[in-house]
Amino acid sequence: MPKISIKGQKMPESPIRKLVPYAENAKKRGLNVFHLNIGQPDIKTPSVALDAVRNNDIEVLAYARSEGSETYREKLAAYYKKHNINISAQDIIVTTGGSEALLFTLGSITDFGDEIIIPEPFYANYNGFSIANGIKILPIVSTIDDGFSLPKIEEFEKLITPKTRAILICNPGNPTGYLYSKEEIEKLKTLVLKYDLFLIADEVYREFIYDGHQHHSVLSETGIDQNAIMIDSVSKRYSMCGARIGCIVSRNKEIIQATLKFAQARLSPPTYALIASEAALETPQNYFDEVTEEYVDRRNTLVSELNKISGLKVSTPKGAFYCIAELPIDDADDFAQWMLESFNDKGETVMVAPASGFYSTKGSGKNQIRIAYVLNKKSLIRSVELIKLALEQYKN
Amino acid sequence: MPKISIKGQKMPESPIRKLVPYAENAKKRGLNVFHLNIGQPDIKTPSVALDAVRNNDIEVLAYARSEGSETYREKLAAYYKKHNINISAQDIIVTTGGSEALLFTLGSITDFGDEIIIPEPFYANYNGFSIANGIKILPIVSTIDDGFSLPKIEEFEKLITPKTRAILICNPGNPTGYLYSKEEIEKLKTLVLKYDLFLIADEVYREFIYDGHQHHSVLSETGIDQNAIMIDSVSKRYSMCGARIGCIVSRNKEIIQATLKFAQARLSPPTYALIASEAALETPQNYFDEVTEEYVDRRNTLVSELNKISGLKVSTPKGAFYCIAELPIDDADDFAQWMLESFNDKGETVMVAPASGFYSTKGSGKNQIRIAYVLNKKSLIRSVELIKLALEQYKN
Numbered sequence: 001m002p003k004i005s006i007k008g009q010k011m012p013e014s015p016i017r018k019l020v021p022y023a024e025n026a027k028k029r030g031l032n033v034f035h036l037n038i039g040q041p042d043i044k045t046p047s048v049a050l051d052a053v054r055n056n057d058i059e060v061l062a063y064a065r066s067e068g069s070e071t072y073r074e075k076l077a078a079y080y081k082k083h084n085i086n087i088s089a090q091d092i093i094v095t096t097g098g099s100e101a102l103l104f105t106l107g108s109i110t111d112f113g114d115e116i117i118i119p120e121p122f123y124a125n126y127n128g129f130s131i132a133n134g135i136k137i138l139p140i141v142s143t144i145d146d147g148f149s150l151p152k153i154e155e156f157e158k159l160i161t162p163k164t165r166a167i168l169i170c171n172p173g174n175p176t177g178y179l180y181s182k183e184e185i186e187k188l189k190t191l192v193l194k195y196d197l198f199l200i201a202d203e204v205y206r207e208f209i210y211d212g213h214q215h216h217s218v219l220s221e222t223g224i225d226q227n228a229i230m231i232d233s234v235s236k237r238y239s240m241c242g243a244r245i246g247c248i249v250s251r252n253k254e255i256i257q258a259t260l261k262f263a264q265a266r267l268s269p270p271t272y273a274l275i276a277s278e279a280a281l282e283t284p285q286n287y288f289d290e291v292t293e294e295y296v297d298r299r300n301t302l303v304s305e306l307n308k309i310s311g312l313k314v315s316t317p318k319g320a321f322y323c324i325a326e327l328p329i330d331d332a333d334d335f336a337q338w339m340l341e342s343f344n345d346k347g348e349t350v351m352v353a354p355a356s357g358f359y360s361t362k363g364s365g366k367n368q369i370r371i372a373y374v375l376n377k378k379s380l381i382r383s384v385e386l387i388k389l390a391l392e393q394y395k396n
Numbered sequence: 397m398p399k400i401s402i403k404g405q406k407m408p409e410s411p412i413r414k415l416v417p418y419a420e421n422a423k424k425r426g427l428n429v430f431h432l433n434i435g436q437p438d439i440k441t442p443s444v445a446l447d448a449v450r451n452n453d454i455e456v457l458a459y460a461r462s463e464g465s466e467t468y469r470e471k472l473a474a475y476y477k478k479h480n481i482n483i484s485a486q487d488i489i490v491t492t493g494g495s496e497a498l499l500f501t502l503g504s505i506t507d508f509g510d511e512i513i514i515p516e517p518f519y520a521n522y523n524g525f526s527i528a529n530g531i532k533i534l535p536i537v538s539t540i541d542d543g544f545s546l547p548k549i550e551e552f553e554k555l556i557t558p559k560t561r562a563i564l565i566c567n568p569g570n571p572t573g574y575l576y577s578k579e580e581i582e583k584l585k586t587l588v589l590k591y592d593l594f595l596i597a598d599e600v601y602r603e604f605i606y607d608g609h610q611h612h613s614v615l616s617e618t619g620i621d622q623n624a625i626m627i628d629s630v631s632k633r634y635s636m637c638g639a640r641i642g643c644i645v646s647r648n649k650e651i652i653q654a655t656l657k658f659a660q661a662r663l664s665p666p667t668y669a670l671i672a673s674e675a676a677l678e679t680p681q682n683y684f685d686e687v688t689e690e691y692v693d694r695r696n697t698l699v700s701e702l703n704k705i706s707g708l709k710v711s712t713p714k715g716a717f718y719c720i721a722e723l724p725i726d727d728a729d730d731f732a733q734w735m736l737e738s739f740n741d742k743g744e745t746v747m748v749a750p751a752s753g754f755y756s757t758k759g760s761g762k763n764q765i766r767i768a769y770v771l772n773k774k775s776l777i778r779s780v781e782l783i784k785l786a787l788e789q790y791k792n
Contacts, residue, residue, distance in 0.1 A: 001622040002561070002594045004654050008504035011657035045457045053668060054450055061441045061636040061672070096492050096640065099662035108404035112508035112530050128661025134508050134530055165398070198398050226397040240457040242667030244492065254400050261407035265524025266495035271638030272449060272668035276457070 007134065012127045015357020022340035023351045031344050034375060034383040037353045039174065041321065041374045043239040043294070045276075046287055052279030053272055063268040067260055068094025068247070072278045076247065079281055083206065085219045085230075091251050093259045096269050098204050098233030098246035099125065105229055105248055106133045106166075108258035109198050115163045116200075119151055121324065121358035121365055123174045123202070138164075139360035144326050144368070147315045148176035150184040153191055166198035166229075167191070172205045172215070175358045175370040176324055177299075177317020179209060182216045192227045198255075199224060204233040204246070205320035207288055210296050213318050225251040236320075238280040239291075243273035295321055298373040298380055305384035306371075309391065324355055326368050327391065332356065335394055336369065343390045350386045403530065408523045411753020418736035419747045427740050430771060430779040433749045435570065437717065437770045439635040439690070441672075442683055448675030449668055459664040463656050464490025464643070468674045472643065475677055479602065481615045481626075487647050489655045492665050494600050494629030494642035495521065501625055501644055502529045504654035505561050505594050512562045512596075513555050515547055517720065517754035517761055519570045519598070534560075535756035540722050540764070543711045544572035546580040549587055562594035562625075563587070568601045568611070571754045571766040572720055573695075573713020575605060578612045585614075588623045594651075595620060600629040600642070601716035603684055606692045609714050621647040632716075634676040635687075639669035691717055694769040694776055701780035702767075705787065720751055722764050723787065728752065731790055732765065739786045746782045 016037050026033050067073070073089035080087055095101040110116070112134040118126060120139040130137050138159045140151045156167065167188060172179040192199045201218040209215045218228040233246035248259050263269075299317060306314045311328030329335050333354040343349055355368035373380060412433050422429050463469070469485035476483055491497040498521075506512070508530040514522060516535035526533050534555045536547045552563065563584060568575040588595045597614040605611045614624040629642035644655050659665075695713060702710045707724030725731055729750040739745055751764035769776060 001648075001650075002505070002588075002592050004650050005503070005505050005507045005510070005561070007507055008650075008654035008657075011504075011654060011661065013657060014660050017660060040458055042456065044455050050454060050457070054452065056450065058446060059440050060438065061446070061638040062436055063637045096496075096666070097662065097664075100492075103662070107401070107528050108407075109398070109401050111401045111403055114401070125661045125663070128657065132503050132658065132661070165401070192398075196398050241459045242457040242664060244664060244666040252397075254397075254404075258400050258404035258407060261404075261409060261524065262528060264410050264413060265407065265521045265528070266493065266499070267521070268493075268638060268640060270492070270640040270666035270669050272672070273666050276668070 007131055010131050012124070012131070015124050016353045019336060019340060019351060022337055026340045026349060030347065032348045033340070034348065034350045034379055034386065036371045036375065036383055037351045039236070039322070039372050039374065040241055041236065041239045042376065043291055045240045046238050046280055046283040048282045049238055049240060049276040049280035053276050056275055061271055064271050064274050066263040066268060068092065068269060068274065072274060075278060075281045080249070083217065085217050087219060087249055087251065091249055091256060093248045093256060093263055094269050094274070095246045095248060095263065097235065097244040098202065098231050099129070101231045101233070101246040101248045102126070102129045102202070103132060104259045104262040105200060105231065106130065106135065107262055108255060110135045110165045113163060114165045115161065116166045116168055117156055117159050117164060118168045120360055121175050121355055123170055124357045126168065127360070137360050141361060141364060142176070144313055144315050144324060148173065148178040148324070150180060150187065153187050156191055160195050164195065164197060166200050168200045168202070170202040172209065172319025174205065174320055175322045175355065176315065177320045177322050179213055179215065179318035185216050185218060185221055189221050189224050192224060197227065198229055199227050200229045200231060202231040204231065204236055207237050208292065208295060208321060209319045210292065210299065211318065215319070219249060229255060234277045234280060238283060240276060240280065243276050244270055245273045245277040295373065298377055301377050302371065302373045302380050302384065305381055309388045321373050323371055323373070324368050325371060329367055329391065329394065332367050332369050338394060339390050343393060345386055345389050348382070348386060350383045350390070403527055406527050408520070408527070411520050412749045415732055415736060415747060418733055422736045422745060426743065428744045429736070430744065430746045430775055430782065432767045432771065432779055433747045435632070435718070435768050435770065436637055437632065437635045438772065439687055441636045442634050442676055442679040444678050445634055445636060445672040445676035449672050452668070452671055457667055460667045460670050462659040462664060464488065464665060464670065468670060471674060471677050476645070479613065481613050483615060483645055483647060487645055487652060489644045489652060489659055490665050490670070491642045491644060491659065493631065493640040494598065494627050495525070497627045497629070497642040497644045498522070498525045498598070499528060500655045500658040501596060501627065502526065502531065503658055504651060506531045509559060510561045511557065511559045512564055513552055513560060514564045516756055517571050517751055519566055520753045522564065523756070533756050537757060537760060538572070540709055540711050540720060544569065544574040544720070546576060546583065549583050552587055556591050560591065560593060562596050564596045564598070566598040568605065568715025570601065570716055571718045571751065572711065573716045573718050575609055575611065575714035581612050581614060581617055585617050585620050589620060593623065594625055595623050596625045596627060598627040600627065600632055603633050604688065604691060604717060605715045606688065606695065607714065611715070615645060625651055630673045630676060634679060636672060636676065639672050640666055641669045641673040691769065694773055697773050698767065698769045698776050698780065701777055705784050717769050719767050719769070720764050721767060725763055725787065725790065728763050728765050734790055735786050739789060741782055741785050744778070744782060746779045746786070
């Protein structure tokens with residue numbers, strides 16, 4: 001039998017997927033499972049986007065331009081201008097989701113055996129994109145006690161070798177909800193200029209910033225035009241995860257040229273999703289205001305409820321819709337599985353994402369979970385109550 | 397300035413793209429350009445697919461399952477059964493186009509520096525997927541004089557090394573239109589079993605088979621369940637290239653497991669396109685009958701018109717909608733560009749794809765072009781007339 005490749009063997013299973021069969025079994029046993037494990041919001045997609053697809057008059061569902069149409073990219077550039085990011089349509093390659101944007105970016109800037117540095121905990125699928133590209137992730141731990149702020153620059157410098165190609169950040173962060181400050185971005189700027197590295201910022205949660213904080217994009221920073229690459233996606237912004245439209249944005253012409261060739265090889269982003277994404281740019285501001293209000297409300301509820309659990313530690317997120325909670329137990333993987341397999345209160349239980357899957361350093365985050373606050377307030381309150389009851393039972 | 401990777405530099409530009417600026421200039425000068433260069437059919441997408449998307453009642457455009465829904469995969473399995481391919485839903489991973497299917501398949505079975513063997517001329521984007529995966533294509537020339545039939549098995553054996561992972565064929569072929577016989581598939585079967593290789597068959601043109609020939613899938617062959625991987629796509633079958641839905645099909649559980657992990661890392665295929673693709677399976681048989689009739693008519697017209705050009709050689713395609721023509725000149729790249737830059741007859745000219753881009757062996761196919769017969773009969777007749785006139789002028 002011919003062999004699967006090392007890449008094929010190494011591709012990690014998503015940290016959440018491992019628990020899916022247990023959740024399915026729990027449902028088969030008649031339990032109601034609250035899903036705090038996934039980044040699929042319950043927020044409605046803007047009707048302007050949905051209607052554009054319903055009212056399409058396509059007769060031949062043809063290829064779109066590999067890099068996205070001129071009009072869509074021009075409208076995107078106008079959107080970014082409103083967010084203090086001055087770029088032009090020529091600086092954008094439209095991709096099939098933020099996933100493809102990362103895959104093509106890493107493909108364009110790394111060769112087999114190269115390294116990238118990522119503060120951890122980080123979005124678990126960065127592992128998959130790295131393995132697909134045959135490269136190694138060097139993690140630097142950020143801690144819950146420091147609110148997951150940027151690790152010391154000396155820690156980055158310790159890891160830099162001739163094989164280091166880039167530093168990758170997620171801002172605001174999944175799974176931490178941390179928002180990097182302008183000062184932190186500037187520290188990274190000095191670093192990448194000193195060592196001639198790329199700075200890749202995954203900014204797909206840009207619209208979800210709370211408490212009057214300001215998002216500071218890598219592309220708003222001057223002097224790193226050749227180093228800065230921004231990854232974006234419509235998935236979270238417009239609650240249209242199923243569209244699969246993202247983009248790569250950079251003022252570095254070589255990056256755009258190289259990623260364009262990856263885009264051309266796969267021919268076209270999905271045409272229907274492009275229609276929805278272009279129309280979504282007309283979403284009125286009050287949509288975002290309402291969504292932000294809703295998330296702030298959920299976050300406040302979640303954090304205050306979690307803080308009632310003795311021995312639990314939680315870092316208040318400044319953006320996105322995730323938070324990391326440290327539990328007063330040793331093994332959150334086991335606990336998460338146990339909640340699905342052996343626990344229920346009045347026929348209800350909770351599914352959370354064990355945080356160990358978001359760390360690259362073995363053994364890190366073993367007592368942490370990631371909670372996505374993508375459910376309504378009432379469900380969140382009940383979910384935290386269930387976690388509290390489960391912890392009490394589990395510890396006995 | 398940080399460096400683009402070797403992969404990033406090596407990614408080839410599509411052989412067709414190079415000519416696009418010349419075609420755009422020709423149009424700016426007011427010329428009517430007949431496009432024989434692209435695989436974008438003018439055939440209408442089945443209304444059953446288009447209507448399903450128009451009538452969707454989505455409120456939250458959510459992620460789909462990474463591997464495609466159970467129902468879609470079950471219906472796909474039923475579709476394959478009708479084509480003498482007995483597989484189950486569990487043998488299918490739904491992908492974002494045939495492109496992603498190839499990318500994930502090569503990722504799952506190859507490591508950096510591995511090799512795959514492909515009869516040439518072959519679909520140019522196989523180069524891009526290989527470079528993205530850091531692997532090398534070893535080509536074997538098939539010739540126009542043999543109608544692009546399978547090269548001798550001894551030729552394959554000469555190229556096999558410990559690094560060889562797979563043989564990749566396109567059946568029926570883009571750019572040749574050649575349809576491999578059952579005997580040829582069986583020869584490949586013996587070969588891959590002997591050397592423990594994968595046999596990947598890109599069968600996206602399965603529905604386009606002419607003159608009463610039968611398509612013989614690698615998955616209809618017994619005894620190579622662990623070796624055979626089929627790549628498919630809805631793009632050409634239902635003239636919905638912009639949907640971006642394809643799939644990987646194999647009875648090898650390890651392959652399905654490995655490609656699933658690639659699919660999970662990118663989360664989801666595009667949801668709207670899945671709706672269209674699932675509905676497209678209800679396309680009535682007379683749609684395919686009419687389309688086949690149309691293509692046969694076009695092919696017959698094209699080939700008989702081309703044969704009127706003195707010194708031109710053409711291989712009659714048995715499937716798909718491409719053919720390779722050998723021109724009585726030395727440099728078809730130059731000729732194709734010249735037709736767009738310096739030639740017109742009554743304000744009209746033609747864009748063709750120089751075939752050199754479909755060969756991996758340097759210098760091969762220099763006097764050949766690929767013609768896609770995706771235009772109506774009248775346009776085809778005029779296009780060939782233009783090629784004829786252009787050749788006469790060009791030679792002087």
